[in-house]
Amino acid sequence: MDVVFYIPGVILLATAVFNLSGMRGYWRDPLMAASFSVLLIGAVVCILSAPPTIGVVNGLTGITNFSAPLVYSGMSALSACYLVLMIAWRGGEPERVARSSGLVICVYVLVIVGIVVLFGLADVPVERTRDLDTYYARTPYMREMILLYLVAHTAATAALAGMCLNWLRKVRDLTRTGLALIVVGVLFDLSYQIAKYLAIGARWYGHDWDFLSTSVSPPLVAVAGVTVAAGFALPRVGPSAAANFRAWRRCRLLRPLWLEMRDLRDPVADTHWWDLPVVRLVQQEIAILDGVLVCSPYLDNEVGRTACSELRAQVAPSAAPASAAVPHADPYPHPPGGRRVLDHAEIVAEAAMLAVARTRVRSGPDAERPSDVGRLRSVAQPHLMVALARALSSSPLVAEARQRAARQRTPDG
Numbered sequence: 001m002d003v004v005f006y007i008p009g010v011i012l013l014a015t016a017v018f019n020l021s022g023m024r025g026y027w028r029d030p031l032m033a034a035s036f037s038v039l040l041i042g043a044v045v046c047i048l049s050a051p052p053t054i055g056v057v058n059g060l061t062g063i064t065n066f067s068a069p070l071v072y073s074g075m076s077a078l079s080a081c082y083l084v085l086m087i088a089w090r091g092g093e094p095e096r097v098a099r100s101s102g103l104v105i106c107v108y109v110l111v112i113v114g115i116v117v118l119f120g121l122a123d124v125p126v127e128r129t130r131d132l133d134t135y136y137a138r139t140p141y142m143r144e145m146i147l148l149y150l151v152a153h154t155a156a157t158a159a160l161a162g163m164c165l166n167w168l169r170k171v172r173d174l175t176r177t178g179l180a181l182i183v184v185g186v187l188f189d190l191s192y193q194i195a196k197y198l199a200i201g202a203r204w205y206g207h208d209w210d211f212l213s214t215s216v217s218p219p220l221v222a223v224a225g226v227t228v229a230a231g232f233a234l235p236r237v238g239p240s241a242a243a244n245f246r247a248w249r250r251c252r253l254l255r256p257l258w259l260e261m262r263d264l265r266d267p268v269a270d271t272h273w274w275d276l277p278v279v280r281l282v283q284q285e286i287a288i289l290d291g292v293l294v295c296s297p298y299l300d301n302e303v304g305r306t307a308c309s310e311l312r313a314q315v316a317p318s319a320a321p322a323s324a325a326v327p328h329a330d331p332y333p334h335p336p337g338g339r340r341v342l343d344h345a346e347i348v349a350e351a352a353m354l355a356v357a358r359t360r361v362r363s364g365p366d367a368e369r370p371s372d373v374g375r376l377r378s379v380a381q382p383h384l385m386v387a388l389a390r391a392l393s394s395s396p397l398v399a400e401a402r403q404r405a406a407r408q409r410t411p412d413g
Helices: 004-021 030-049 050-060 066-089 094-121 142-168 172-202 210-261 277-298 301-315 337-362 381-393 398-409
Strands: none
Touching: 004 210, 030 050, 030 066, 030 210, 050 066, 066 094, 066 142, 066 210, 094 142, 142 172, 142 277, 142 337, 172 210, 210 277, 210 337, 210 381, 277 337, 301 398, 337 381, 337 398
16 A cells, blocks of 8 residues: 555656756746646655655654654645646736745745644654544644644645636647646545545544545545646646657667668767657767768769669569660659659668668778769658668668679679
8 A cells, every 4th residue: 555655756756857957047937946846845745655654754753743744744835836836837927926926835834834833732642654634633733733734735726726727728738738637636636635524524523434544545645646746747848758759769760770870970979878869869860961971972873773773663564664764864763653652762772872882881992982973862851861761771672782782892702
């Protein structure tokens, strides 16, 4: 059961660390500061709420049940951060945003002070790591402390739900999705609070519904915390995450081409395992373009024409022979047929040219240079560069062209 607390805590902490790099220079931005605070405080509260952690904290401080005001204060601070973040997120006149945020902070500072004072006045000699809310539900001052925390948390949840529902119809895309996640999280949070209220109320009337507090509420609040934090983070993290995913996918697709070109020139920058995919993609494409530049004196149009003709002969045997084309007007003959076949033939032809040029570069500066030097048009367009990489690694015609060039390089082999 304890894992219910630690898993969301680790998730929120990892997300906070991931966002830390983007906080440079933006610490004074209320939106950025509140976003980071929600993640960090949420992670700390989840970890501190776990019964094993409660026992450790109580033992380290030497104060019985010291974790109670610590966790309640953390939850109150988290409630304040939710409201401040929503106020900053909605925007408006800077003076109004600052005034509303300041009011929220003042109210919840008073709540935290009240929690600490009431705990100091209460008599709680028995350590309770799992059922403190219900065990001390009728204890003077401790009862008021628990209710103060719950009422403040309920007020924040209700205000957050109202703002989200009011704003949900006015926004689109990731912001709307984020608000929808927050609303879902609020529903889980309200379920957690109802379970707590019922368990405490049952104790007041002499009934034992402790399972609502000890077994039902922990998973509800854990899901609520992660969902609400995800809702706040999605509009800010979503575009970056999507861009990194696209970059990772493109890196993977370009890898065959990069492996061919990477050692032709020294890298412009070192690559580290912690680099984001968008950074790796830039370095990868620079290495590819530098390698193509090294190979450019050895790009042979005749190789391209041969590969292009062979491919068209396989796809459409009735097409006009390559000899019908004007030799130097266009390196690729244009037979009748769809544009799709033509594009694919061009890509395979350029891949064959690049593979042969790469083989000739390996021969050193004395390698034979073609009389009809060509150029690669595919490297100038992102989607065609991916097609070039695919053809370079998978086309049988490209493999044959490479083998022929290798045999010419080593005639005695």
